[in-house]
Amino acid sequence: MIEINDIHKTFGDNYVLKGISSTFKEGMNNLIIGGSGSGKTTLLKCMVGLHEPDQGSVIYDGRDFTRMNFEEKIEIRKEIGMLFQSSALFDSMTVEENIMFPLNMFTDQKKKEKLDRVNFCLERVNLAGKNKLLPAELSGGMKKRVGIARAISMQPKYLFVDEPNSGLDPKTSIVIDELINEITDEYRITTVVVTHDMNSVMGIGEHIIFLYNGQKEWEGSNKEIAHTDNQQLNDFVFASKFTQAAKEKL
């Protein structure tokens, strides 16, 4: 479980996060949604420590991440897996080396054990046998799946996913969403996904917080979202004629 309490963040004169609090439960897909510039990626980066919040705390199962020193933060980070918007695979390494990298860095496993783990992770994301390919040889969807394989290689307790569907076709997006959902469920991971993809919201949004202008505007689940009377959320979720028509049928 991850708790965030009263998170504030500014960049110069730009007040990006204005006191956001929520609880992200274990074994659940927690979605942070909002329009461009609403502060969702900044919130995610504050949670994982890529940005220091100006005020507030991030608590991982009772451990206050924001008050920790460098060494203590590293111990928490070993329990974190993250899939980046750009996948962030290391260009100079093969798929196998990318997934093996955290294992090389933090475990004393033998090469055979590490290779078994890599193959298991690749099988899990349906990329068995792609070990020797370089990131440049992969499609966007494959890169995302290798990113997921790398993120789960250390068996994380917390999985953060930044815009998993950006740049992907609808079918591949659904495959990635389902994969995130399965992994969360299977390993009882606390998963936090930043997205503005409505298919993801409706498909895997068990717990959703909606950010608007740096503030938490709404909190609920995908079942509740269709019946909300929050104007900002309605404007965001049902922006297109297609989604408006779908809502009327609900």
Next chain:
Amino acid sequence: MIFYPLGKYILLLKAVFRKPEKWNIYRKEIFHEMNSIGVGSVWIISIISVFLGMVTTVQTAYQLVSDLIPRSIIGSIVRDSTILELSPTISAIVLAGKVGSSVASQIGTMRVTEQIDALEIMGINSPGYLILPKIIAAVITIPLLIVISIGLSIWGGYLAGTLSGAVSSNDFILGATDGFRGFTIVVSMIKAIIFAFIITSVSAYQGFYTSGGALEVGISSTRAVVISCIMILFADYLVAQLLL
């Protein structure tokens, strides 16, 4: 205005020299960087060094118009100017262009494509993993490159002098060996180590704090070369002032 980047640079260096997570992974990276920085620069350093020596000999001979000065002085001038100034400084400036721009663009690209963030999330000290091997590799290989440069530069000077008839072979060798002080080599190596540190750390700093996209990576790379060159010349003056 200068204090903010200076403070950031010092803090980055502090992070660079934190205890590595696993030495054997860093060792592999150091060997990889030694190959890239050292072996990868042998040709360019060799070519410029030979020509540096040749030009120094020809220009020294051109300026020695008095019959009262022995021609062997050409060998001494080529030797001392090569060891003390030309080989370390010109090689360092060339390496700032070759190695510095490569380091800045490599790290800058990793920054803008979130690869550095990925390292941080894994719990890896990214400045240490990315920059320390480069600094160690440069501090080992650049002095070796400068030793090669000194040898080739003096050989180039000998070749130009004897082939053009500006100085006889015996005179050049006599001048190059007579009155040689080993301390000049010590000064040259001190310069080489300082220049190696400047090239890699300044370029890595520029790359590490890149933000934006491809355009900014290019800007960081250019800035890395310009600032490294200025810092090299400044350090060159300081070392000369302090040690000579």
